[in-house]
Each structure stands twice: as structure tokens, then as C-alpha cells.
Amino acid sequence: MKSSTSAQTIHASYRLARAAYAERGVDTDAAIKKALAVPISLHCWQADDVRGLETPVEGLAGGGIMATGGYPGRARNGDEMRADLDLVLKLLPGAQRLNLHAFYAETGKKPVDRDAITPAHFANWLDWAKGHRIGLDFNPTYFAHPKANDGFTLSSADKKIRQFWIDHGRACRRIAQHFSKQLGSPSVINHWIPDGTKDQPADRFSPRARLVEALDAVLDDKGVSGAHCVDAVEGKLFGLGSEDYVVGSHEFYYSYAQSRKVVPCLDLGHYHPTESVADKVSALLQFHPRLLLHTSRPVRWDSDHVVILDDAVRALFTEIARGGAFNRVFVALDFFDASINRIAAYVVGARATRQAILLGLLDPTKLLKAAEAGGRGHERLALMEQAKSMPWGAVWDELCLRSGTKPAETWLEDVAGYETKVLSKRS
Numbered sequence: 299m300k301s302s303t304s305a306q307t308i309h310a311s312y313r314l315a316r317a318a319y320a321e322r323g324v325d326t327d328a329a330i331k332k333a334l335a336v337p338i339s340l341h342c343w344q345a346d347d348v349r350g351l352e353t354p355v356e357g358l359a360g361g362g363i364m365a366t367g368g369y370p371g372r373a374r375n376g377d378e379m380r381a382d383l384d385l386v387l388k389l390l391p392g393a394q395r396l397n398l399h400a401f402y403a404e405t406g407k408k409p410v411d412r413d414a415i416t417p418a419h420f421a422n423w424l425d426w427a428k429g430h431r432i433g434l435d436f437n438p439t440y441f442a443h444p445k446a447n448d449g450f451t452l453s454s455a456d457k458k459i460r461q462f463w464i465d466h467g468r469a470c471r472r473i474a475q476h477f478s479k480q481l482g483s484p485s486v487i488n489h490w491i492p493d494g495t496k497d498q499p500a501d502r503f504s505p506r507a508r509l510v511e512a513l514d515a516v517l518d519d520k521g522v523s524g525a526h527c528v529d530a531v532e533g534k535l536f537g538l539g540s541e542d543y544v545v546g547s548h549e550f551y552y553s554y555a556q557s558r559k560v561v562p563c564l565d566l567g568h569y570h571p572t573e574s575v576a577d578k579v580s581a582l583l584q585f586h587p588r589l590l591l592h593t594s595r596p597v598r599w600d601s602d603h604v605v606i607l608d609d610a611v612r613a614l615f616t617e618i619a620r621g622g623a624f625n626r627v628f629v630a631l632d633f634f635d636a637s638i639n640r641i642a643a644y645v646v647g648a649r650a651t652r653q654a655i656l657l658g659l660l661d662p663t664k665l666l667k668a669a670e671a672g673g674r675g676h677e678r679l680a681l682m683e684q685a686k687s688m689p690w691g692a693v694w695d696e697l698c699l700r701s702g703t704k705p706a707e708t709w710l711e712d713v714a715g716y717e718t719k720v721l722s723k724r725s
Contacts, residue, residue: 315692322662329659339395339630350401367637371721391701401439413465417476433483438470452512453505467516478526490532494540530590532563565592567600576613592632605647619658
């Protein structure tokens with residue numbers, strides 16, 4: 299898709315936008331600089347529809363994860379995934395990271411079970427990250443494994459099953475620490491489990507008691523430093539196969555995180571559709587030093603649609619900006635759509651997330667708070683509405699140019715070319 303918008307036109311439009319924002323006390327140059335500096339952790343699993351790179355195992359269930367669609371060009375191995383991500387990084391402005399799941403280990407022809415994985419099985423990913431000078435985050439994969447088929451992992455009633463997943467979690471923390479030491483950046487390791495039941499259980503207490511014990515065992519490794527491995531725990535309202543009872547509920551993990559000094563994760567898709575995740579930020583940051591955020595888009599349920607610049611995403615980052623809390627949050631993507639071009643899905647979602655960050659930083663917060671403090675609620679509301687029609691698009695295009703990436707929709711040209719030359723040749 300061709301665009302006639304030149305750099306000169308973008309700079310001219312930006313100067314007008316900068317003046318308009320300045321009248322409302324907003325420094326757009328400062329907003330651009332800060333928006334570019336916030337790291338966004340890309341998720342590797344959009345490239346291959348959450349399949350992983352392990353040797354296929356018989357008798358394997360999905361484990362609460364499902365990517366729908368069959369658009370041509372899915373990455374089939376680590377090299378193809380990394381090639382796809384090379385292009386994605388080229389099309390994204392600002393600081394990026396990569397978030398890996400454990401089942402993207404590359405073990406060659408020899409199967410290695412998850413309790414035995416080591417940093418050596420991620421050497422290709424580490425070399426790739428070094429080449430791009432980006433940090434790596436990590437996730438244990440407590441799903442898509444024969445020992446997860448009954449819907450229970452760290453909360454399993456079977457002690458041997460539980461120990462297997464404890465050993466997996468401990469191995470993953472050591473891998474995350476290795477990433478951090480090699481890349482000079484702390485690695486956020488997020489623990490999410492699919493444990494729960496489809497219908498009403500008779501005993502809700504025992505699985506949660508076992509989960510506390512198991513998580514404590516995962517974290518009890520004096521060889522792993524919190525300076526390198528930042529542990530997070532992710533709750534959920536419901537999941538596939540756990541519609542009635544989720545062992546790791548939000549209440550469970552908020553309490554666990556506070557008592558064990560780990561980070562709670564807020565995923566935009568893991569709440570009731572009418573809940574405001576943005577409202578939870580100021581509440582949780584009263585008690586937790588840091589939060590992990592997963593930007594996703596639920597459509598009627600936790601469907602992990604590609605992130606767009608919708609009200610939920612805008613509200614989340616506006617709330618963070620109003621609280622001056624960008625230094626207290628980790629931002630990561632978590633979605634997977636196999637029905638559209640996967641490169642484009644990455645770029646749309648990542649750009650929408652950074653646009654929301656920019657919009658939060660362009661918010662006329664000082665004027666809004668002054669109106670509120672003065673009891674002028676009508677003025678506050680009017681200013682909030684006016685902010686929606688401000689020329690933020692001109693600021694975004696300027697941000698792209700300053701970071702050396704393509705503005706507006708011109709990046710689609712690169713996606714189309716890659717689809718013709720690379721994706722179309724994958725069976």
C-alpha cells in the first residue's frame with residue numbers, strides 16, 4: 299500500500315500538533331521520548347500458533363490453549379520464527395524485548411522433557427537476542443504435555459506429577475537467570491497454569507493449598523537471584539476446560555504475590571468483560587512494587603484476539619501515565635490469531651500497544667487534576683472528551699520517523715513483500 303505522505307509533511311503536521319498540545323500543558327517531544335523508551339515484550343507464540351518446537355508427543359491434549367484459523371505461512375521451526383521476528387522488529391518503533399515459552403526449546407533430534415531443559419536448549423534464541431541487543435523474558439509451559447492432560451499441574455493431587463512441574467518451574471527460573479546474565483537485563487518469568495475444572499468441584503480448598511506449597515517449592519532456589527529473575531504469577535477468571543473453577547484465581551495470586559514478594563500479572567483477557575483492568579492498577583500498586591501487564595483483546599471470552607487501540611487498552615495506559623507508573627510496570631503482548639497474516643498481527647498489536655502508551659503520555663493530566671481538585675467536574679469531563687480528538691496521529695507519525703520506522707500503514711508494503719517471497723513458500 300503506497301502512501302504519498304512525505305517526511306516533510308509529517309514534520310509540518312507534527313509542529314501544529316505540538317503547538318496544540320502545548321496549549322494544554324503537554325510536551326509532545328518528552329512524550330515521544332518516553333513512549334519510545336518503554337520496553338514491550340513481544341510474544342514468540344504468535345509466529346507458530348502456540349505449537350512449540352518440542353518433539354511431538356502422543357496422547358497430548360491442548361491444555362487450555364487454542365489458536366484458530368489456518369492462514370498460510372505459519373513458522374514451522376525456530377529459524378523460521380526468528381526470521382519472522384526479524385521483520386517484525388524492523389517494523390516496530392521503540393524498545394522491544396522477546397518473551398519465550400519453555401516449549402520453544404530446541405533440543406535437536408533428542409527429546410528432552412521439560413523438567414530437564416537447560417540454557418543450552420535456548421542457545422539459538424540467546425544468540426538471536428544478542429544480535430538484536432534486546433532482552434529475553436520467559437514462561438514455564440505448564441500445558442500441552444501428557445502430565446497436564448487431566449487439567450492439573452502444580453496443584454495436582456498426584457505428588458509425582460506435582461514434583462515434575464515443580465522441577466520444570468525451577469529449571470525455567472535458572473534459564474531466565476542465564477538470559478539475564480548474558481544480556482544484562484532482568485528476565486521476567488511469568489507462571490501461568492491451566493489448573494481447574496469444567497464443572498463444580500466438591501473440594502476447592504485442597505488444590506489451592508497444594509498450589510501454594512508447589513509455588514513455594516519452585517521459588518525456593520537460593521541459586522536464583524531476584525536481581526536476574528523477576529517472578530510473576532498470572533490469575534484468570536476461567537479457561538478452556540476450567541469454566542467453573544480456576545485454582546489460580548485472581549484473589550489467590552494477588553494474595554500470593556503480596557505475601558511472597560513476587561509480581562502479579564494482569565492480562566486484559568482474564569477478567570469479566572465488564573471489569574476495568576485500568577481501575578486495578580492504582581489499587582494494586584498501593585501494595586505491590588511492580589506489575590506485569592499482558593495486552594490482549596477478549597471478544598466475548600478470553601479469545602486472545604490481536605490487540606487494537608480500543609477503550610480497554612487506552613484506559614490501561616492512560617491510568618499508568620496519570621499515576622506516573624511506567625517505571626513500575628512490565629509491558630508484554632499475549633495474543634495469537636492464526637486466521638490472518640501473522641507478521642501483520644504482530645505489528646498491529648505491538649503498534650497499538652505503543653500508541654496507547656503514547657496517548658497516555660499525551661493526556662492533559664495536570665489540567666484534569668486541577669479541574670477535579672477545584673470541584674469543576676464539568677470541566678474535567680469536557681477536557682477528557684476534547685483530548686480524544688486531539689491530533690495525536692501526527693505525533694505518532696513523528697515518533698515513527700524519529701525511531702527510523704515506517705509511519706502510518708506504509709509498513710504493509712514490507713509485509714506483502716515478505717508474504718510473496720517467504721510465507722507463500724511454506725507448506
